[in-house]
Amino acid sequence: MNILVILEQKGMILDCSLEALVAAGEVAHREGGRLDAVLLGPDQRRAAEKLTGLGIDCLYHLDDPSLTVCRSDIAVPALTALCRELEPSLVVSAATADGKPLTSALTARLGCELAQDCVSLSWQNGPLVEKPIFGGRYLMKMVLTGSSSAVTLRPNTRKVNRSGDNTPRVEIRSLVGTKDRIKVVAVAAALGQEVALGQAKIIVAGGRGVGPRENWNILRNLCKAVGGTLGASRAAVDSGWADSKLQVGQTGSVVTPDLYIACGISGAIQHEAGMRTSKIIVAINRDPDASIFSFCDYGLVGDLFEIVPALTKALGIQVEESLQTTHGQNTT
Amino acid sequence: MRVDSPHDPLVEDVALHELGRASTHGGGPFGHVHKDPTNPDGIFPYSSKNQQRLEHMKTAVLIKGVPDTESVLEVAPDGKSVSTEGLTFIMNPYDEYALEEAILVRERSGGEVMAVSMGGDEADKVLRMALALGVDSAAAVRPPGGSEPSGLGVSKMLAAALARWAPDLVLAGRQAVDSEGSQVPERVAELLDMPHLSSVTNLDVADHRLLADCETEGGGVRVQVGLPALVTVQKGINEPRYPTLPAIIKARKLPIAVLSATDLGLSEEQLSPGIKVLGVVLFRKERKGVIIPGDIEQGTIELVNILRHRERIL
Numbered sequence: 001m002n003i004l005v006i007l008e009q010k011g012m013i014l015d016c017s018l019e020a021l022v023a024a025g026e027v028a029h030r031e032g033g034r035l036d037a038v039l040l041g042p043d044q045r046r047a048a049e050k051l052t053g054l055g056i057d058c059l060y061h062l063d064d065p066s067l068t069v070c071r072s073d074i075a076v077p078a079l080t081a082l083c084r085e086l087e088p089s090l091v092v093s094a095a096t097a098d099g100k101p102l103t104s105a106l107t108a109r110l111g112c113e114l115a116q117d118c119v120s121l122s123w124q125n126g127p128l129v130e131k132p133i134f135g136g137r138y139l140m141k142m143v144l145t146g147s148s149s150a151v152t153l154r155p156n157t158r159k160v161n162r163s164g165d166n167t168p169r170v171e172i173r174s175l176v177g178t179k180d181r182i183k184v185v186a187v188a189a190a191l192g193q194e195v196a197l198g199q200a201k202i203i204v205a206g207g208r209g210v211g212p213r214e215n216w217n218i219l220r221n222l223c224k225a226v227g228g229t230l231g232a233s234r235a236a237v238d239s240g241w242a243d244s245k246l247q248v249g250q251t252g253s254v255v256t257p258d259l260y261i262a263c264g265i266s267g268a269i270q271h272e273a274g275m276r277t278s279k280i281i282v283a284i285n286r287d288p289d290a291s292i293f294s295f296c297d298y299g300l301v302g303d304l305f306e307i308v309p310a311l312t313k314a315l316g317i318q319v320e321e322s323l324q325t326t327h328g329q330n331t332t
Numbered sequence: 333m334r335v336d337s338p339h340d341p342l343v344e345d346v347a348l349h350e351l352g353r354a355s356t357h358g359g360g361p362f363g364h365v366h367k368d369p370t371n372p373d374g375i376f377p378y379s380s381k382n383q384q385r386l387e388h389m390k391t392a393v394l395i396k397g398v399p400d401t402e403s404v405l406e407v408a409p410d411g412k413s414v415s416t417e418g419l420t421f422i423m424n425p426y427d428e429y430a431l432e433e434a435i436l437v438r439e440r441s442g443g444e445v446m447a448v449s450m451g452g453d454e455a456d457k458v459l460r461m462a463l464a465l466g467v468d469s470a471a472a473v474r475p476p477g478g479s480e481p482s483g484l485g486v487s488k489m490l491a492a493a494l495a496r497w498a499p500d501l502v503l504a505g506r507q508a509v510d511s512e513g514s515q516v517p518e519r520v521a522e523l524l525d526m527p528h529l530s531s532v533t534n535l536d537v538a539d540h541r542l543l544a545d546c547e548t549e550g551g552g553v554r555v556q557v558g559l560p561a562l563v564t565v566q567k568g569i570n571e572p573r574y575p576t577l578p579a580i581i582k583a584r585k586l587p588i589a590v591l592s593a594t595d596l597g598l599s600e601e602q603l604s605p606g607i608k609v610l611g612v613v614l615f616r617k618e619r620k621g622v623i624i625p626g627d628i629e630q631g632t633i634e635l636v637n638i639l640r641h642r643e644r645i646l
Contacts, residue, residue: 069553072518073527097549101530101564104483104515108522113484113606116514132615133512134405138414139615146606181527181557185543188552196549202645226646244533244568245547250401250509251425251567259645270401280643281619282635288623297620298635306628314632315646 001033004086005056006079006093006103008070009041013050016094016155016199023121023153024092025055031123033089036060037168038082040067040075048170053162059170066175069184070098072105077177080109088148090127095152096198107150114150115142117254119157119277127151135250135273154277155199156256195229197246197253202261205231205248205275209264209285209304212241218308219263225315231255233265249274261311263304267292284308389443389537392499393434394490394517395462397421397454398510412609413480414510421454423461426505429565432572434503435466437537443500444468448493450475450486456588464575464583471589473596475603482605487519489603492596495524501542502562506531521562528562529555533569 003024007017021037028035038060039047048059062078083091083106091106093099095117107114118129127144129151197203204223210216223230232242234249248255250270260278265271267290275281276295283296284304293299300307399405399419408415434445447462449455450473459470473489475481494502504517521528533552534545546553547566593603624631640646
């Protein structure tokens, strides 16, 4: 059996693409199969070096300047040709905003099944996956039975471990059969957030309790202190207090951070759907009966306008205290 | 999903080509269907009208009936699906935006709108809602008997249905909030050899081209593409209107075309899913539920300690 992993890049190979490689690598290793990868994007000559110790046999490189922005109509025909050549038992990629439609289009051309946004991958005579459904309230466990199929994996659900120093050999593949029907007119800069919500490891989110835009600076300060990305509930977005791109929830982004700090968010089902797989949820709300307290790990009941700045301050204090302790030990 | 005849006595077997006006670009009522030598994978490609000025814009909208998110859900007795028995079905939230956008396109560019939905009773229900909102025609595609089709099968049926009508623009919601398959619209586009744009927040259709803002991770891209094309829409692209009561009542008597796999020339084998469901379980993550006591200063310091040293996150 052999597995092909599609890697995305934005200057650097995405973390979630590396996670997909690790997950696929575990399966390939256990089943005695081969692992290959394909990288979309211009001038990634040094890419192979970044892929050591991941068990990749060959890195195929679709090298073309047009792929600076992920372009389905350019990449899909080339990926289809590569898959016809390699005949992978399984194609894996990260479930990103670009990766999901790309993989859908590819599987349509290959005529095979696709399971999107899975949280686990193993093998049972075919890929065995667990996939959230119904807003993440349920997990569907299924096996893809075709001779070839595809899976996309939800970001931030596994650690990237490397072993050994094997570096893949590289083969450049030219774009073939591209349609080039979509013309990029402009690329909008990111919203001032460096990390996309769907891939963020720490998120500070505000709800209706935060109120108008001018109140949101305390959350931005907390973001800076904690190294997090800003998010918002639908209520805040609908009230015009936060940009829709910040929305977390059933009709917003699904997030999988290590830490989710919910400030002034009541915890409606639709919001929970977007953040329920966060590793740790911290809730800050003045209403002790707010739903969010029923599914958080840690909660602080009180006025967020006092708690959030205090939390930001506490993050600073801790650093000093631990430094003091070390210093104390050295002089004893 | 039920495959036998729906409860609604007004849903008839109306042949698809009787709905809407005849195609103006020749080739009979279904338009040209030819094999594009540069696209041997395309099953249902049809000629694009890029070179001609559009006289009659045909917009199709793909919609889906899904269980109301507020519903109390239960796993079915066989443990392999979520039971939809007795549940209220609503239009998939993202599809409301797609439907509204289709009506706006017609208001600006003229032509007609057809709503298409795959399913049984729930499909009929959302098609009635679409008719109440003003679409010109509606078609229900019935799934084949046997196991529930996967995204692969659903897309083949929808593509076959659309190919006959030859739309210039296909709109769909970004994804369905129940199955979250996240693949059908883009698959349909590939099968029809149409370019596709995903998660569009702004759409401008003029003559034979469209300009769209596509949302991407942490930013966006503005693109231009010729017609025909498929677009999936993101929430916020517009503000969906509500149907009036007279429109809802009138919609109850409007015809809905019904298409089966046989009508579309697809065999059960072609639509049989290559997916075996082993089980469906509640995805409950145990939460600690610790409310940190003490005053604000103590509480926040305690929380930071916990996150740093116990949870090792910060």
